[in-house]
Amino acid sequence: MPYKKQRRTVVPMEVEQHELDDLLEDYADETLLDTALHDDLLEPSLDESSFAGGYRAKLVFEPRSYQQEALARWTEHEGRGVVVLPTGAGKTVVALMTIERTRLRTLVVVPTIELLHQWREAIVERLGIPPSKVGIVGDGHKEWRPVTVITYASAAMPTTPLSDIGLLICDEAHHLPSPSYAEIARRCSAPYRLGLTATPERADAQHRALHELLGPEVYRRAPADLAAEGHIAQYDEKRIFVSLAAEEQLRYESLMGEWKWFLASKRHLLARGGDFFGELIRRSGSDPQARRALQAHHQARMIALNAGEKLHVVQNLLGDHRKDKVIVFSEYNALVDTISARFALPAITYKTAPEERKATLDAFRDGSYSKIVTGRVLNEGVDVPDANVAIVVSGSATKREYIQRLGRVIRPK
Template sequence: MAIRLTYEDGTIRASGPEREREAVREAVPSDPILEYDPRSLVHRAPAFRYADLRVRLDERDIEYADLVFDRSFLRGLVSAYELRSYQQAALDAWDDNGNRGVLELPTGSGKTVIAMKAIETLACPTLIVVPTIDLLNQWREELRAEFDIPVGQFGGGVQSMEAITVSTYDSAYLKADSVGDVFSLVVFDEVHHLGGEGYREIARLLAAPARLGLTATFERPDGAHELIEDLVGPVVYRTSAEELAGEHLAPYDVKRIEVSLTEREREEYERNQETFVSYLRESGIEMRRGSDYQELVKRSGSDPRAREALLAKQHAREIVSNAERKVEQLGAILERHHGERIIVFTAHNDLVYRLSERFLIPAITHRTGTKERREVLDRFREGTYSRVVASNVLDEGVDVPDASVAVVLSGSGSEREFTQRLGRILRPGEGKRALLYELVSEDTAEENVAARRR
C-alpha cells in the first residue's frame, strides 16, 4: 500500500484508495503537522509543511506517491556565473539545511547570483517573488539572458506562467492557491516583506519544498521575522558590509555632520517639541515602543490635545529634516565631489523637489512615472547625470546604478533603511572608496533617530 500525496486548496492530502483508507489512517501515526478528517478519511497538512511531511514519511519507512513537479523544460540549465567564496558558502549553507532558509547579505553583494545558482542546481520549476515591478523586470531580464529560456510573469498587467516565473508579492498573493503545486522552488526576494499579514499566505499556500529567502536586513521591528522562519526557514548564512568591504565590496567611510538650526527654525522646533512632550507627561505615554506611538495616534481621533501633540511632533520632525543649513551643507558636498556620481536621500518629497530646483538635480519620488524613472536612472548609469535626489522610493526594490557618494539628509530610525542606502554605493570598482554623509540637526530628537539606525 502506498499513500498518495495530493494538493488541494492550500493543503496537502495524504490518502489511499477508498478501500484502503482505514489502513492508511492506521499506517500514518499522529503528528503535530497532520490533521485527520474522519469524514473523508484523509490526513491534511498545510501546503507549506509538504517538505516536513515527506521527511516524516521517509523516517518511518512509509511508502508514498509524491507530487510531480514537471522538470522537462529545465534539463541542462546552465549558468555562466562563478560564485565568490562567500556566495558559495551561502549556497552551501542553504543546501545543508535541506534547501530551506534565508540568506542575509548586504545590498550589492550578489544575492541574485546565488539564487541563479540555486535554480541551476535544482533545475526545477521556480517562482521568484519580488516587491516591485522594477525588480520583476530586472529579474526577468537577467534570467532570460543567463538561461536563454522564456520567463513567465505575474504582475504589471501580465499573467503568463513558465517553468521559471517572476511575480510581485501582490500577484503571488492572488494566485498562490491556483499554482500551489506547480513550483518546487520559491525564491522570496526582500523576504522581510513576507512578514506582512496578507503576504504570509503566499508561503502558506505554496507546496514548494525548496524555499530561499534573500534580504539585506532580516529582522523586523514587529517580530514578524519569527513567522518567516517558520514559513521559509531560519537565517542560514549572514554577512555584513563591513566583512565584505575591501575585497568583495568597495571600502567605505560614514561621515556624520551635525548642523545647527537657524534661529527661526530653533524657536519653531522648541515650541512644537514642548507641545508634544507636555502632552506625553500629562497622558503618561512614554514613547518607548511602537505601540506607544500608535496609542497617541488612536487618541488623536477623539482627543483634540492628542491631535495637537501629534501634529506638533510631525512639524518638529519636518523642521529638523528640512533644515536650511542641511541644504547649505549639501551644496558644499556637491561642490567637493564634483564629477563623482552622487545619490541624495531624503524622507520628504517636498525637500526632493526643493533640492532638485535649487541644484538642478533630477528628482525621483513615488510620483515619478515608471518611464521617467527609468530614463533618469539610465542617464545616471551612463554618466549623463552625475547626481540624483530621491525620497524613500530608491531605498529598495529598484535597480540603482553604481555611485560612490551618498548623502542622507533625513530618514527614519530603521536599520534596514540605513543599510539599504549604504548598499547603493558599495558596488566595487578599481580604486573606489565609497563615502556616505549623514547630516543631522544638532540638539534635536533627530540625533536619537540617527543613533537608532546605526
C-alpha cells in the same frame, strides 16, 4: 585574490536633537534539499517528479566565495531558509545558484514591477535558460512558465495557482510576513524555499514568522565584513551636524515642549500594556490632546529633517565632489523637489513616470548625469547604477533604510 575596491563616501546629515532621541528611547522600543542536494546537479527525486522544470541552467560566471557559502548553508538546512546580505552584494546570484542546483519549477516573488523585469533578464542572461522557459506575472502579463517571476500583489491573489511549485524564492523577504502576503508561502506547495533580504527585521516583530514561512536564517554577512574582505567597496561615513536657524529653533522648541508636556502628564496611561506608541496612536483617535501631541512631534521632526542649513551643506558637498557620481537622498519629496530646483539636479520620486525614471537612471548609468536626487523610491526594488558618493540629507534612521542606501555606493565592480 579579492579585487581592490575604490572607497566610497556616505554623508548623513543630522540636526542635533539628542533630547528627542533620548526621550523616545526612554518611552519605547521602535523595533516594537533534502540532503541529496550536493555539489553535482541532480534530477528531482521520484517524489518530486511533478515539480521538475524541464530546463537546463548553467551560471555563466563564478560566484563569489560568500555566495557559495550561503548556498552551502541553505543546502545544509534541507533547502529552506533566509539569506541576509547587504544591498549590492549579489543576493540574486544566490537565488540563481539554487535554480541551477535544483532545476525545479520555480516561482520568484518580487515587490515591484521594476524587479519583475530585472529578475527575468537575470535568469535568462546569467543562467542561459531560454526566454520561452521564463515567464512573468504582473504588469499586464500572465505568463506561467517553468520559471516564473511574479509580484507579491499578484501572488497573493486567492486565484493564483501555487500548487505545482518546487522552489519558492522570495526577494526582499521582509515583505512576506505581512498578513496579506504570508498566505503566499502558506498556500504554496514548494518543498524548497529561499528568502533574500538585506534587513529581515520588522518594526512589528513579524519577521519571526519567516521561520515558519521560509525556514530559519541560514546565512548573514554585514557590509563592513564584506568590504574588509574586498568583495564590496570600502566606504567612509561622515556625519555632518547642522544648526537650526533662529526662527526654526524657536518653532522647534515650542512644538517639542508641547510633546514633552503631554508625555510627562500621560506617561502612566500610555505605559499600560507595554505598547507605548500603540497606545498613543489609539488614544489619538478620540483624545484631542493626544492628537495634538502627535501632530506637534511630527511638525518638529519635519523642521529638523528639512532644516534650511542643510541646503548650504549640500551645495558645499556637491562642489567638493564635482567629479564624483553622487546620489542625494531625502526622506521627504518636498525637499527632493527643492534640491532639484536649486541645484538643477534630475529628481526621481514616486511621482516620476516610469519612462522618465528609466531615462534618468540610464543617463546616470552612462555618465550623462553625474548627480541625481531622490526620495525613498530608490531604497529598494530598483536597479540603481553605481555611485561612489551618497549624501543622506534626511532619513528615517531605521537600520533597513541605512543598509539599503549604503548599498547604492558599495556595489562590487
